[in-house]
Amino acid sequence: MRSRMRWRASLALAALAAGACTAGAATMSVQVKSGQLRATPSFLGRVVAPLSYGDRVEILETKNPWMRVAGPRGQRGWVHGSALTEKKIAMASGSRDAQTGASSDELALASKGFNSDVEADFKAKHRNVDFTWVDRMEKWKAAPEAMQAFLKDGGLKPAEGGAR
Known part of the structure; x- marks a missing residue:
C-alpha cells in the first residue's frame, strides 16, 4: 500500500517536473x-x-x-545576446516606413561604450584629425568566407571556434 502511494507520488512529481521544463522554454x-x-559562439563562426x-x-x-537558439525555420545555431530582446515584436503595416532598430554593428559598439555622443565628443577634441579613411573603412565589409580563409591561412584559432 505504501509503496503504491510512493509510486504515485513519484509519478506525479515527475509529471510536474516535465511540465515545468517545457513551460520554461x-x-x-x-x-x-x-x-x-552562427555555427559556434563567435563572431568569426560560420553563418x-x-x-x-x-x-x-x-x-x-x-x-x-x-545563446544557442532554434531559429524560426528550425535551424539551430548561436546568436549574440545583444541581438535579442524578450519583447515580442509585432510587425504591422503603417502609412510610413518605421525605424527597425539598431544594426548588429551598432549594438556591438554600444556594448563597448561607444555611441554617437562619444564619437561627436572625440571629433570635437581632435578637430585636426582627418577621419575620411576611418569613415571609408567603416563601410568595408569582409565576407565570412574571406574571414575564415584569413584565419586558416594565419593558423589562427579563436577560443570559441569558427576557424575549423
Whole structure:
C-alpha cells in the first residue's frame, strides 16, 4: 500500500517536473535589422542562417553573452545576446516606413561604450584629425568566407571556434 502511494507520488512529481521544463522554454525576438545564426559562439563562426528583425527564436542554451537558439525555420545555431530582446515584436503595416532598430554593428559598439555622443565628443577634441579613411573603412565589409580563409591561412584559432 505504501509503496503504491510512493509510486504515485513519484509519478506525479515527475509529471510536474516535465511540465515545468517545457513551460520554461524561453522565446526571444531578434531586435536587429539583420542578424546571423552562427555555427559556434563567435563572431568569426560560420553563418548557418540569416535572421531578420522580429524573428522569434527559442533559447536552447546560454553561454554568456551568446545563446544557442532554434531559429524560426528550425535551424539551430548561436546568436549574440545583444541581438535579442524578450519583447515580442509585432510587425504591422503603417502609412510610413518605421525605424527597425539598431544594426548588429551598432549594438556591438554600444556594448563597448561607444555611441554617437562619444564619437561627436572625440571629433570635437581632435578637430585636426582627418577621419575620411576611418569613415571609408567603416563601410568595408569582409565576407565570412574571406574571414575564415584569413584565419586558416594565419593558423589562427579563436577560443570559441569558427576557424575549423
